[in-house]
Amino acid sequence: MNKNITFTVNGEPVSLTVEPRWTLLRVLRDKMFLTGSKEGCGEGECGSCTVLVDGKPVNSCLMLAVAADGKTITTIEGLSRGTELHPLQKAFIEKGAIQCGFCTPGMVMTAKSLLDKNPDASAEEIRQEMAGNLCRCTGYTKIVEAVQEVAGQLKGGCHENG
Amino acid sequence: MKQFHYHEPKTVEEACLMMAELGDNAKLIAGGTDLVVQMNRGAKAPSHVVSVKTIQGLDSIIENEEGFRIGAATLLADISDHKGMQSKLPMLCSAARSIGSAQVRNLSTVGGNICNAAPSADMAPGLLALNAIVTIAGHENLRTLPLEEFFVGPGIVNLEKGEILTEIFVPTPTSGTQQVYLKHGPRRAMDCAVVGVAVTLLFEQPTGRCQQARIALGAVGPTPLRAKMTEKLLVGKTFNEFPLDRIAELAAQEASPISDVRASADYRCEMVSTFTKRAIVQLASFA
Amino acid sequence: MKMDRGQMALDQKQEIVGNSVPKIDASIKATGEALFAADIYLPGMLFGKILRSKHAHARILDIDTSKAEKLPGVKAVVTWRDAPDLKLGMYTDDWQFFAKEKVRYHGDIVAAVAATDIEIAEDALALIEVEYEELPGLFDPQDSLKLDAPLIHEDRPGNIAATRKIRKGDVEKAFASAEHIFEDTYQTQMVDHCPIETHASVAQCDSSGKTTIWSSSNAPFNNRFLLSRGLQLPMSKLKIVLNNVGGAFGGKQDLMTEPSCILLSKKSGRPVKIVVDREEEFTASTVRHPFTMTYKTAVDSKGKILARKIELIQDMGAYNDLGEGVLRYASLMAAGPYEIENVWLDAVGVYTNKQVGGVMRGVGVPQVSFAGESQLDRIAEKIGVDPYEIRMINALEEGSVTANGQKCVGIGFKETLKAAKKISGYEWKSKEKNRGFGIASMVYSSGAAGRHDYSSAVVKLNEDGTVVVLTGAPDVGQGVRTTLAQIAAQTLGVKYENCWVEAPNTDISPVDMYGANASRLTVVAGNAVMSAAMDAKRKILKRASEKWQVKEEDLQIVQGEIFHQGQSKSLxxxxxxxxxxxxxxGQTTIGTGDCITTSVPMDPETGQSEAVNIFVFATHVAEVEVDPETGLVKVLNIWAAHDVGKSINPVNIEGQIQGGVQMGLGFALTENIITRNGKTLNPTFLDCKMMTAADMPEIHPIIVEVPEPKGPFGARGVGEATCIPTAAAVANAVCSATGTRINSLPLSPEKVLSSLKMKSSGKKTN
Structure with missing residues (x-):
């Protein structure tokens, strides 16, 4: 029943034997201890488990790990370089966009993919695109401001994309 | 989640054979955004899961003069972003965009949305109103079917044992056809439709008479459905002659919704009236 | 050089309190490094699952776990037989960790399993055979109150869980001569706290008998008290550790996982982790109590409130838990932030076979605020007084006496009204069709009301001059660790960056009784930290005065340097x-401090007492647009004016307000746990809808600062108030936009539309 999968996680090649019923989130957390991706609902409604698969955000709680075979995965752990934080992470800190922090990794990953695709996203576009990431603490205002801040930097061309 | 065997056929033939052999113990998986949730809740517990994601060519959109051939495993995100569809089938792009979140649309497929046969499936009304035709592969033969005949009941589609949906063909609408999909829910994102209404209208020029009208409704019956009697009220009339109140009333009569936690049947009927009227008014303003 | 730096320090003399310093834990949360309870993995750890009742009300005839125990991979199964046979609760001992004779709601715990894999634990649950005898269920407090109703708890006659009274003046006399009398009944629905992190814990019981629990709790000392009693473990053997908590809003002090985790670990000899899933969170965790509220109010022709007679019925759910406290808060605040000479209140909490109500942000006050503020608007409309004016006319102000007979000192209610009106551009009647403004206010207590509230702190100075604060105050995302670091740094005269506030660990932290509740931490834990910091500072200044032969009182510490009064060169x-x-x-400098509030229990017959610790006031203005064809309410703006006393971290407070309004809007419009015969029909984020980023309007936080004499640096707690007046403000705005008033929440499109239709057909709506 078990399957061998090989994929790239945060730049490192990984080979694992997985049960078909394991979701990608289950493998990232329980088998690789990449606990930055969170489970908030397990049903694709809250976005806390968001990771990038081949550069696109997906709910890792809905994707079977076997389906990640051959893919390139980026989790929150792969975003900062050593102690150098990604501009989005810096902006989240500076703008006060983090309260309990449980939704934050998913928020940052969705925001990253959004800005990769649309570097000068408007507030309205940010709100629409990030609707799949629920937050119960912030009311979203400061999260949107943080993403906008980075969008502004990208527009100004003074930011090296991480 | 219960343990299952996972299969990755490389061809449609292989997939069909597998499904034929495994029978009721098997479920097809594409994006998994519905099946994984169901399995997690224990609502479904297949012993075999057959992925269509490894089949070559099942996830592409091919555009030609006749129309768009959309592979069943095409991502909703790819439909939403497809330039050709944005220009010729914009209501399908907006319907795709209205589903779930960005993260979900990067997993969910159009085939999955259709085959789940949820009455509220957002892709269905638009595809019905555009007279989409589905291609169904069995391990020996291939058949095509108007989408309308594909839906049988809630969660039930016209697929025989060993058959899989491979493609959805959407004929290019006659030049000048207006189209819109309106979705109603309490939130601006992440909702299942309480009511979905897709309308296409073609006005003859210069008379301004409605030459063709198609209205499809979601979440208001056991399957997504066409409101064909209502459509007839429009044909042959100019916009100013449209009996809007009668149209609204008849559309609601063609619906047969249920009451559930999302809305009552009465409210759904009223929303069919409201959104059918709104869609027609909105389209007529472009004509 | 040194003199220059000293001068710089004095010149800059940066106030740390009042500055929006970045949060102490923001960067580890941004990187995903921050560990939450579910992120803990220990060697040999097992995964647990909980079996909950299949019925709303049933007798348990037998529990057979033998098949589950035999499943390979299962290491322990526990039921009531594994725990001390006793009932307990915060107010009333009516709840057993594991159901024994009866189950009283769908969430009651029947058994728990630990296995080597989560899937095995899930399979094992299905193998546990429970024989039930179904009993008739009670799902409406009105049914529970009927004389012939079955008893949910055999020793609770009438299914009454709690009562509360207020008697001030003579309402009947006032009604007899009043010009206008209004009587209306209001209802609010069941909603969940919805923290994005579900309840989780990891327990490790070792061979010495020591138990360590890593928990998602928002009140670890409260939990220790109950666990110690319920499991009959001495507190010295019970260590609760908090790392990071993914939101709580009052919901994470219910012991949803901890007793199961501990017993499974004890039985298996291995660490056990239990993380509840979202469906469990929606169906089995505590919720905000539904209330039915009847308000009879007399006013004179100018709008002065002469009397208010209020009846509250609280749907307690299956157990009392913290419900009695919720009823007390609701009763205390029910008359609203107004000076009213005659107040009569009877409140009753009633058992039903439904989810247990707990404390949820606002503790009963969002419910009474919706009722009282909706009615006040109806009164204003009827007698032709601007809703803003009617609030100004009746507002509590300096020296006013509240319904519980307490005198107001140092309060800023009118300031919130004025600020909200001015900044929002509020108009009684909007000029635009289908649009309207609504205004609503509230009063709340910062620090537990009607009972003693306390917290202690230790400030420990490291030999390099940096500071560690030990406190039991749990940071659940509200930022209390940051606030306390600011208070410690400001008090000591050192840099914020040099202060660390350790997360609670019940073995190490001094006690903080109620945790993240009742908007208490800034005030109660804040005062404790301030006093501990002053204690440590005294010790340092004493040494400094000896060292430099100067008077202690002439010394001050600024940015880590010690100055003698009047000199710019630091010593x-x-x-x-x-x-x-x-x-x-050879000494570690340790400062200790504590804070105990002066709040006094309410008199059981009259409710009169100095029950409120610190008064908190707020006013929200909502601007909405209603789609008359669908009933959909679109909120365009919310202005939220809060008297925070002193804003210790303005960005943090803005964030609290914005987040609280999100919760308030959900309560107003979309959130609703729908149950049928006690079973939840919509236990998902898809169908119990919280607002997404795409749904949220502009929120305009307005910070009002009227210093609170009892608060550290003049601060009051703000967190809970932020969600309280929102629903009434929205309901009032909807009424202003459409002319129809809806007396029950949520204002779903369907309800709004039907109300509009009734209005156009000329029928009276409720």
Whole structure:
């Protein structure tokens, strides 16, 4: 029943034997201890488990790990370089966009993919695109401001994309 | 989640054979955004899961003069972003965009949305109103079917044992056809439709008479459905002659919704009236 | 050089309190490094699952776990037989960790399993055979109150869980001569706290009998108290550790996982982790109590409120839990933030076979605020007084006496009204069709009301002059660790960056009784930290005065340097004095401090007492647009004016307000746990809808600062108030936009539309 999968996680090649019923989130957390991706609902409604698969955000709680075979995965752990934080992470800190922090990794990953695709996203576009990431603490205002801040930097061309 | 065997056929033939052999113990998986949730809740517990994601060519959109051939495993995100569809089938792009979140649309497929046969499936009304035709592969033969005949009941589609949906063909609408999909829910994102209404209208020029009208409704019956009697009220009339109140009333009569936690049947009927009227008014303003 | 720096320090003399410093834990949360309870993995750890009742009300005839125990991979199964046979609760001992004779709601715990894999634990649950005898269920408090109703708890006659009274003046006399009398009944629905992190814990019981629990709790000391009693473990053997908590809003002090985790670990000899899933969170965790509220109010022709007679019925759910406290808060605040000469209140909490109500942000006040503020608007409309004016006319102000007979001191209610009106551009009647403004206010207590509330703190100075604060105050995302670091840094005169506030660990932290509740931490834990910091500072200044032969009272510490009064050249570094305490004196400088509030229990017959610790006031203005064809309410703006006393971290407070409004809007419009016969029909984020980023309007936080004499640096707690008046403001705005008033929440499109239709057909709506 078990399957061998090989994929790239945060730049490192990984080979694992997985049960078909394991979701990608289950493998990232329980088998690789990449606990930055969170489970908030397990049903694709809250976005806390968001990771990038081949550069696109997906709910890792809905994707079977076997389906990640051959893919390139980026989790929150792969975003900062050593102690150098990604501009989005810096902006989240500076703008006060983090309260309990449980939704934050998913928020940052969705925001990253959004800005990769649309570097000068408007507030309205940010709100629409990030609707799949629920937050119960912030009311979203400061999260949107943080993403906008980075969008502004990208527009100004003074930011090296991480 | 219960343990299952996972299969990755490389061809449609292989997939069909597998499904034929495994029978009721098997479920097809594409994006998994519905099946994984169901399995997690224990609502479904297949012993075999057959992925269509490894089949070559099942996830592409091919555009030609006749129309768009959309592979069943095409991502909703790819439909939403497809330039050709944005220009010729914009209501399908907006319907795709209205589903779930960005993260979900990067997993969910159009085939999955259709085959789940949820009455509220957002892709269905638009595809019905555009007279989409589905291609169904069995391990020996291939058949095509108007989408309308594909839906049988809630969660039930016209697929025989060993058959899989491979493609959805959407004929290019006659030049000048207006189209819109309106979705109603309490939130601006992440909702299942309480009511979905897709309308296409073609006005003859210069008379301004409605030459063709198609209205499809979601979440208001056991399957997504066409409101064909209502459509007839429009044909042959100019916009100013449209009996809007009668149209609204008849559309609601063609619906047969249920009451559930999302809305009552009465409210759904009223929303069919409201959104059918709104869609027609909105389209007529472009004509 | 040194003189320049000293001068710089004095010149800049940056106030740390009042500055939006970045949060102490923001960067580890941004990187995903921050560990939450579910992120803990220990060697040999097992995964647990909980079996909950299949019925709303049933007798348990037998529990057979033998098949589950035999499943390979299962290491322990526990039921009531594995725990001490006793009932307990915060107010009333009516709840057993594991159901024994009866189950009283769908969430009651029947058994728990630990296995080597989560899937095995899930499979094992299905193998546990429970024989039930179904009993008739009670799902509406009105049914529970009927004389012939079955009893949910055999020893609770009438299914009454709690009562509360207020008697001030003579309402009947006032009604007899009043010009206008209004009587209306309001209802609010069941909603969940919805923290994005579900309840989780990891327990490790070792062979010495020591139990360590890593928990998602928002009240670890409260939990320790109950666990110690319920499991009959001495507190010294019970260590609760908090790392990071993914939101709580009052919901994470219910012991949803901890007793199961501990017993499974004890039985298996291995660490056990239990993380509840979202469906469990929606169906089995505590919720906000549904209330039915009847308000009879007399006013004179100018709008002065003469009397208010209020009846509250609280749907308690299956157990009392914290419900009695919720009823007390609701009763205390039910008359609203107004001075009313005659108040009569009867409140009753009633058992039903439904989810247990707990404390949820606002503790009963969102419910009464919706009722009282909706009615006040109806009164204003009827007698032709601007809703803003009617609030100004009746507002509590300096020296006013509240319904519980308490005199208001140092309060800023009218300031919130004025600020909200001015900044929002509020108009009684909007000029635009289908649009309207609504205004609503509230009063709340910062620090537990009607009972003693306390917290202690330790401030420990490291030999390099940096500071560690030990406190039991749990940071659940509201930022209390940051606030306390700011208070410690400001008090000591050191840099914020040099202060660390350790997360609670019940073995190490001094006690903080109620945790993240009742908007209490800034005030109660804040005062404790301030007093501990002053204690540590005194010790350092004493040493400094000896060292430099100057008077202690003439010394001050600024940005880590010690100055003699009037001199711009510093005497030396704070850190050097701290170091000297270490060597040669061999002492760690430790400051201790505590805070106990003066809040007094309410009189059981009259409700009169100084029950409120610190008064908190707020006013929200909502601007909405209603789609008359669908009933959909679109909120365009919310202005939220809060008297925070002193804003210790303005960005943090804005964030609290914005987040609280999100919760308030959900309560107003979309959130609703729908149950049928006690079973939840919509236990998902898809169908119990919280607002997404795409749904949220502009929120305009308005910070009002009227210093609170009892608060650290004049601060009051703000967190809970932020969600309280929102629903009434929205309901009032909807009424202003459409002319129809809806007396029950949520204002779903369907309800709004039907109300509009009734209005156009000329029928009276409720």
């Amino acid at each position: 030396g570094f704070f850190k050097d004095v701290v170091m000297e305490m270490h060597r040669p004196y």
